[in-house]
Amino acid sequence: MAVLLPTTIDETLAALAATPAALVLAGGTDVMVDVNEGRRRPEHVVCLRRVETLRARSVENGTLVLGAATTYTELLEPEIAAVAPAITDAARTVGSPQIRNAGTIGGNLATASPAGDTLPVLLALGASVEIDGPAGRRRIALQDFLVGPKRSALEPGDLMIAVRIPIRRGPQEYLKVGTRNAMVIAVASLALVVDLDARTVGIGLGSVGPTAFLAAAAAEWLTPRLVWADDRVSLPQAADAATFAGLVAAAAQPIDDHRSTARYRTHAIEVMASRALRRAVQFGAPHRAAT
Amino acid sequence: MNAYPLRVNGVEHDVVDAWDGENLLYVLRERLGLPAAKAACEQGECGSCSVMVDGRLVCACLVLASSAIDADIVTPEGIQPSAHGELTPVQDAFVSEGAVQCGFCTPGLVMAVHDLLNREPAPSDLAVREALSGNLCRCTGYGRVLAAVNRAAHAAAAAR
Numbered sequence: 001m002a003v004l005l006p007t008t009i010d011e012t013l014a015a016l017a018a019t020p021a022a023l024v025l026a027g028g029t030d031v032m033v034d035v036n037e038g039r040r041r042p043e044h045v046v047c048l049r050r051v052e053t054l055r056a057r058s059v060e061n062g063t064l065v066l067g068a069a070t071t072y073t074e075l076l077e078p079e080i081a082a083v084a085p086a087i088t089d090a091a092r093t094v095g096s097p098q099i100r101n102a103g104t105i106g107g108n109l110a111t112a113s114p115a116g117d118t119l120p121v122l123l124a125l126g127a128s129v130e131i132d133g134p135a136g137r138r139r140i141a142l143q144d145f146l147v148g149p150k151r152s153a154l155e156p157g158d159l160m161i162a163v164r165i166p167i168r169r170g171p172q173e174y175l176k177v178g179t180r181n182a183m184v185i186a187v188a189s190l191a192l193v194v195d196l197d198a199r200t201v202g203i204g205l206g207s208v209g210p211t212a213f214l215a216a217a218a219a220e221w222l223t224p225r226l227v228w229a230d231d232r233v234s235l236p237q238a239a240d241a242a243t244f245a246g247l248v249a250a251a252a253q254p255i256d257d258h259r260s261t262a263r264y265r266t267h268a269i270e271v272m273a274s275r276a277l278r279r280a281v282q283f284g285a286p287h288r289a290a291t
Numbered sequence: 292m293n294a295y296p297l298r299v300n301g302v303e304h305d306v307v308d309a310w311d312g313e314n315l316l317y318v319l320r321e322r323l324g325l326p327a328a329k330a331a332c333e334q335g336e337c338g339s340c341s342v343m344v345d346g347r348l349v350c351a352c353l354v355l356a357s358s359a360i361d362a363d364i365v366t367p368e369g370i371q372p373s374a375h376g377e378l379t380p381v382q383d384a385f386v387s388e389g390a391v392q393c394g395f396c397t398p399g400l401v402m403a404v405h406d407l408l409n410r411e412p413a414p415s416d417l418a419v420r421e422a423l424s425g426n427l428c429r430c431t432g433y434g435r436v437l438a439a440v441n442r443a444a445h446a447a448a449a450a451r
Contacts, residue, residue, distance in 0.1 A: 002311070005358060025358065029335055029353050033353070035312050037333075042312075045312075047358040049358055050361075095335065096335075096424050096425020097403070097425055098341055098348055099335055099353075101347040101348055101349050102347070102349045102350070182421070183425060
């Protein structure tokens with residue numbers, strides 16, 4: 001095994017161009033489990049630990065740009081929570097402090113597990129992934145990046161540079177079901193993001209399909225039934241909440257596995273959809289706007 | 292590579308004739324003779340191999356050792372105030388509260404508590420529970436451990 005430790009993005013791309021089959025190592029929290037158990041024996045490893053620019057975080061014209069090697073612990077910072085609170089909520093549910101100190105948002109995306117904790121949130125926020133590689137620098141919408149279970153749109157020689165997240169004003173909810181509050185892989189998870197300016201709702205689901213995915217039909221059904229004000233959104237017909245939750249659950253395609261059953265997952269998603277909506281949206285007639 | 296350097300507890304070591312795919316826990320224990328970090332799950336679940344790498348608490352089993360060649364690594368051996376068997380205030384609190392049964396999880400717990408109290412000298416009970424959520428004890432439960440953290444925090448406050 002040859003381990004390369006580049007220090008810049010250009011060096012990393014050059015290393016990957018020379019050995020396109022190389023394993024890209026970020027936080028190691030997924031990859032090293034496979035190496036330890038002998039499931040992976042990469043000949044070449046390109047380690048991102050020294051590439052400081054991959055940990056850069058900035059806000060550009062209403063977009064939060066997170067370097068791909070941003071750790072979950074870094075996602076807990078108040079500056080992130082202020083502009084994308086659901087990302088912070090999801091990051092806090094990942095593993096333990098030890099895992100959050102090592103694992104990265106780029107690793108979560110590249111692993112592309114249907115249970116990846118940040119994926120439903122990033123989908124609901126409308127995030128995109130910035131990639132560089134043999135095909136050049138490009139951006140891919142996250143729903144197109146997640147092409148299958150543990151399969152992403154990354155091609156050999158590609159490097160994920162950053163995750164681009166539109167900053168949205170309005171309530172954001174993240175809910176996750178598991179057997180503990182820590183060290184748990186989601187049995188089911190859901191993110192709901194309201195954008196008071198665009199007057200849209202995004203709903204991302206995790207662990208209830210081959211990939212994390214958007215419950216787009218449920219969001220489209222809900223949006224015209226909402227009454228929008230500058231600082232809040234209401235659902236006049238409270239009974240619509242149950243229909244909405246049913247539509248979200250209908251979008252789920254869960255399976256039975258060692259963590260849970262399809263039946264329970266569908267139930268959990270329906271409850272979470274209802275709960276997230278109740279937290280984000282005022283039920284009943286909208287209050288008169290304050291004058 | 293046939294050899295690579297690792298800086299552990301301030302001492303430079305050469306790791307010689309090792310497979311580059313070895314995790315840091317294995318290298319610490321089997322190649323450098325530092326057995327305090329414990330090997331149990333080797334998948335980041337149990338926290339018994341907790342060490343500091345560049346000031347961050349991580350599971351040594353998930354660190355590719357050959358990628359950590361310029362990092363500052365601190366193991367449970369490295370937190371001792373001296374080589375003469377003195378205990379840190381955290382270790383002392385673990386002893387006083389009887390927060391040890393078989394002792395296997397203790398080095399990892401001690402590392403996690405050191406990390407917590409360095410960041411947050413007077414943590415709430417919930418902050419303590421969250422900070423220790425990645426360290427599993429299969430003997431006693433966590434009551435005495437939580438009492439030990441409380442004792443260490445109070446001892447540190449009294450000393451200030």
